[in-house]
Amino acid sequence: MSYTSRIQREQQQSTKNKRSDLILKRIIMTALALTVISFIMTIIVIKTVGKEDPNTTTVVAPKFAGQSEQTSEVIQSNLGTDPRISKLLTHVENNVTSDNGVLLPDSSPQQPNEAVVQENEDSKKETKKQKVVYLTFDDGPSKYTDEIVDILNQNGIHATFFMIGSNLSGNEAHVKNAHEAGNYVGLHSMSHSKKKLYDSGSSANFIKEFTKEQGLIKEITGMAPHLIRAPYGSQPAIGKKFRGDIAAANFKMWDWTVDSKDWNYPHHPEKIMSEIKRQVHRDVEVILMHEKLQTVTVLPDIIEYLSKKGYSFAVYKPDQHFSVNFAKDERL
Ligand SMILES: [Zn+2]
Known part of the structure; x- marks a missing residue:
């Protein structure tokens, strides 16, 4: 080469x-x-x-009378950290009325509800829409507290009570009974007085009353509740700064999505039912009721109606808190 x-x-x-x-x-x-x-x-x-993790929000099927206690409650639920639920619940009823019936302005547009929650049935996991209703009873304790608790027990469900501090004395046994049956005993101020709570424009007396009542409830039930309901609802009396003060005092505040107007129909329990039928349509509802005779009368029918509509009955759980207030204030 x-x-x-x-x-x-x-x-x-x-x-x-x-x-x-x-x-x-x-x-x-x-x-x-x-x-x-x-x-x-x-x-x-x-x-x-x-x-789509099913563990993020788990709700079990609706429960009817006779079923085991836990089945109608929201369990393992993480509603508080689910922004979809929080967002949903801040869209409350357009024509919101206060719990003494005064029509309150609420400019929130009605939004379709998109609460997608998970059913957990015999470890079978499938995603489906789960409707949840929170029954709430204001202005107790009263001679009707035990009857309401009995009806809830008969149906194997729980509810959320907002009790008035000045009614506690002499009714301690009713409060304890409601708490021990698995219901949440929340706060509704000491006086329920518009004048004392709102007229000054300052949050000082409001927070003082709720703090005092919190101590009294703790003495009775052993639990210090942080969930409050402002008498007559949070609007129009409670503004942004006022709400900030409530949040800074470590309270959470629930208004409602459905006003049963039960206080207004002492001789017409069927009209309470009509109000509920007219207003209930969201996947998550918080119904305002009071400890009244007419409410006790119609309560079994209300529970039956909501069950047939596919709602599960849930009770407020502090570790699963989500916002339900007219101002859509996420601090509360
Ligand atoms: Zn009230």
């Missing part, structure tokens, strides 16, 4: 080597790119699946 032809052959060999180097580099780059893409896809898939 001549020197020239050897040089040529070496040059050819070198070109071949360069080509195979290039091909190898391309293969490596493609493999790397594929790895990165599949990694990104995996992350996206994990995140998407995570959003």
Whole structure:
């Protein structure tokens, strides 16, 4: 082989080597790119699946009389951290009335409810819309407290009470009974007086009354509730700064989504039912009722109606708090 032809052959060999180097580099780059893409896809898939994680919000099926106690309650629920639920619940009834019936302005547009929660039935997990209703009873304790608790017990459900501090003395046994049956005993001020609570425009007396009542309830039940309901509702008396003061005092405040107007129909319990039928349509409802004779009379029918509509009955749980106030204030 001549020197020239050897040089040529070496040059050819070198070109071949360069080509195979290039091909190898391309293969490596493609493999790397594929790895990165599949990694990104995996992350996206994990995140998407995570959003539908059934453990984030678990509600069990509606319960009827005779079923076991736990089945009608929201359990393992994480409503408080689910922004969908919080958002939903801040869209309350357009024509909200105070709990003494005065029509209150509420500019919130009615929104379709998109509460997607999870049913947990015999470890079978399937995603479906679960409707939840919170029955709430204001202005107790009273001679009707035990009757209301009995009706709830007969139906295997629980409710949320907002009791008045000045009614506690002499009614301690009723308060204790409601608490021990699994209901939430919340706060509704000491005086229920519009003048004392709102006329100054300052939150000072309001917070003082609720703090005092919190101590009294704790003495009776052993539990210091942090959920309050402002007498007559939070609007129009309670403004933004006032709400900030309530939040700073570590209280949460619930208004309602449905006003049964039960106080207004002492001789017409059927009209309470009509109000509820007219207003109930959301996936999560908080119904305002009072400890009144007419309410006790119609309560079994209300429970039956809501059950047939597919609602589960839930009781307020501090660790699953979500906002229900007319101002849509997420601090409360
Ligand atoms: Zn009230």
